[in-house]
Amino acid sequence: MILISATPSPFARKVRIALMEKGVPFTLQNEIPWHADTQTSRYNPLEQLPVLIPDDADPVFESSHIMEWIEWRYPTPPMLPDAPNEALEAKQVQVIAEGVLDATVLLFWEMQRPQPSAEWAQRQLRKVKGGLTELNRRVGTREHVVGDRFGLADIAVIALLGNQDIVIETGMIPLWQAYAPDMAPWHELYPNLARFEALHRDRPSVRATAPVMFALTEKIV
Incomplete structure (x- = not known):
């Protein structure tokens, strides 16, 4: 495969x-x-x-x-909780995380334009902030976002936070601040998410998949 x-x-x-x-x-x-x-x-x-x-x-x-x-x-081990309500909650967390990722991607493309649209950038930044704020609330002090074992919701949040690390590493935060002055690195704004990421960063599957930005050598826009 x-x-x-x-x-x-x-x-x-x-x-x-x-x-x-x-x-x-x-x-x-x-x-x-x-x-x-x-x-x-x-x-x-x-x-x-x-x-x-x-x-x-x-x-x-x-x-x-x-x-x-x-x-x-490959149902074992399951990535969804056994309880239907928790399984649905985990999928909802995935939806939120992917919404933030989609907005982040749109912001990346918008920042490539000679004259980015302030209104468009602000709208996407509201999505980023709104989604991260909601996930910070949902994570709270839990070890796992949903249920009592590592699964879909944890994976979705970890992948999102790794993406936000790429945002920091590629110098996007200062560009974002031109449209949302209160933007800052995610771990400064969302302490529950920072604690959660620190708790899981040494898990073998998490450590082995840490994101690395590639070198773009061809025009992409």
Whole structure:
């Protein structure tokens, strides 16, 4: 089984963590999806990563769908709580985390424009702040975001926070502050999330999948 990934991608990181937690062997194939040599379009008509290529099935794409596919094909250990209400809560956490990720990606593209739209940037920054604030509230003092074992909600939050580290490392915070002066590195604003990340950062699947920004050598906008 092959996972086509990108080294900084939080969406691919979710899948990597889940596969490692379940002990499912896979080969990692890293790409830059905007470069001319990408293989992504061969397997995903939407030309997005990640893409999971099973040995015995058609390619699977879109990270949330891949996570469901993995859970169905490899149910042990489960990534969802047993109680239906907790399973739904975990999926809601994933929705919030992915909403923040989507807004962060849109901000990245907007910042590439010669004259970014202030209104658009402010709207996306409200989503980033709103989502992180809600996740900070939900995490509270818990060891796990939902339930009593490591699972989908934890993975979603960890992937999001790793992405926010990339935001810091690539110097995006000062650009964001032009549109939202109260923006700051996430660990300064959200102490519950900072505690949660510190609690899990040495977990083998988390440590092994830490995001790394790639070098862009071709035009992407």
